[in-house]
Amino acid sequence: MTFNELGLNARMVSRLDAVGLKKPTPIQEQAIPQALQGRDILGIAQTGTGKTAAFGIPLVVALSKTPERPAPRSARGLVLVPTRELAGQIVRSLQGLTKDLRITLVVGGKSINAQAEKLARGTDILVATPGRLIDLMDRGSIDLGQTRFLVLDEADQMLDIGFIHALRRIAPRLSTDRQTMMFSATMPKAMAELSRQYLDEPIRIEVSPPGKVADKVAHSVHFVAKAQKQDLLIELLHGHRDDRVLVFSRTKHGAERLMKNLDRAGFAATSIHGNKSQGQRDRAIAAFKAGSVRVLVATDVAARGIDIPGVGHVYNYDLPNVPENYVHRIGRTARAGESGRAIAFCAAEELTELKAIEKVLGTRVEIAGGRPWEAVTGAPQKKRRPRRRSAGRPDRMAA
Template structure:
């Protein structure tokens, strides 16, 4: 199937071609015709599968040719949970509408409100917003929803996780009852289903992957390590494997600041991005990362969704998240649009319960690999076999780039802990076939052969 087969206009097809895309992803193939038909849509798909284009493209087509938005008005509203995601969605809107006579704006907190008020005063066709700033603008009379035709709730599950449910309800009460509503989420949790029941009218359900599945294009490893050795191990991995770009997740804002400073001291250009940083600082750090000026971007979960970095080769969980679902969203920053990606988790013994929850959620037993010189005093225990189901445990599958490289001395004496052949604890003295590694070879971020899907 091609984008032409979905019924998109020539103007949109030109914009898609400009971005280098030629084949729609599964969620795009299923959602776009339904949105074009004017149906309410409730879509669930894992991170990195092209959800943004799945609603942006048909939304723009449905708006094209219509009446102009009145002053302070908007015809389509896209609500997102974070500033970074709002900026990314607006960038997509701008790219895909380049051959259409449509106006758009993006509003979020952390920056001056007056330029946003001025932009909205002329009316916009598409408004991308975070809930808090949108309500501030509405309270000042800067935005009018009387002409609204389409509402999109993007990353709806994340908005609920972040406590935006009351803001969402306040916004929806301001909107016309007669509208098209689209809800995009990573999962169809019970809470999401209840939310959809209140706001969507007989929606079409689109689901293209198992709930909480990780992308097949992302290879995953666990590196057991003592907690105090984590910064040194991360520095070693970056240098030994010549990683030019790595996104690192920490659990706390203070931890992100501290780790970025430690990386800088070890000679690795780094920056931190989290909620306490000003919006200008966050935008600058992300821009420098994309340009290659920053080698390691250290982030809290505020960046787990909304960061769209083309062909990001690897993600590192410096700390495991205490909510298992966040692991899926974190590693979804790599392996996007069909590209290969790698995810590494530095796991100390005190995080064993978090790891167990993650493996149970994704129904995979992640391979453990010890790094020479960083073998922990306390082994991270193996997880019991994952529940049987549609996704079977992935035991060390590799793709792209062949076997990992040798360490500095050329030795390849490695011992893998976990996934033992006889099911015992194979932390070096069990019955499993283990490996101890001296370093991993370069990780490629290049897209695998084949067609690209729109992001």
């Protein structure tokens, strides 16, 4: 199928061709015609499958049909995303689809006064992170009463950061006569409940099972002691020094420490995490994209905000606490039709996380090295904290 066959006008097809979009992906092929009819959409698809264009194209088409300019301090369409990096990526993608609509970015880490000034003129499409949007709402800098299009992108990750509470404040401010589109790579129970609450008879489009790894990603695990992880990483990095490599660390301090150690070991490395300013994060990603640094060490803040072709390897230096994040992390490689490798390190203390990941995947992760900890006698296990009893509640064991 071609974009012409999806019901798009010649002008939009020409713009898509100019930005290198020649043929719709499965999620685009199924979502765009339904969205053009004004249907609410619940889209489930892996990272890197073209979800941004799946909602961006019909959003631009719908807003372009009505030529009126937005009122001051208003937004005709709203796109909510979990991270600053993803928000910036979406703005760039939307700007490639239209030169006629005003697109505004509001995220934390930037001057809120400058953002309020931009919103004073009104905007056609507002791309925002929830926290900064609420700050601007509280200041009276934005009125969402005329917002008739709402997109929730990477909704499952927004649930992880407490998005449900933010949405309860944002949604009542929107026009009740609106179209809502929700996209995600996974479908946890909480998101299903969210869709029932905020979507009106949505059509569900699922182009890949939740938790499925992209076909061109070869992923495996090394069983390695925590103290030996860094030496193993350096050894493996020496085997592909010219590759662009993304390394995931669980904590901000761990990411910074690992980056400095890799730099001392002779690798051109940088890092992004929550302790970095937005300017530092932007510069790190720009250097990684340009190739002046070959290794980017990141926390999960980057798992869904980096769309850089040519990432040959992804390392899960620490396994994620949320098993679905494994899929998002390794989805940073094998993008745009390329192949890639994802390598995880599993210390004895992380066996629980590995089992949770394999449960989400529905399969065992291939073993690349080491002996499985469950087969090693006396492998340390995580200590479970005793449950605290509520005051006045009888102890079941005692009863």
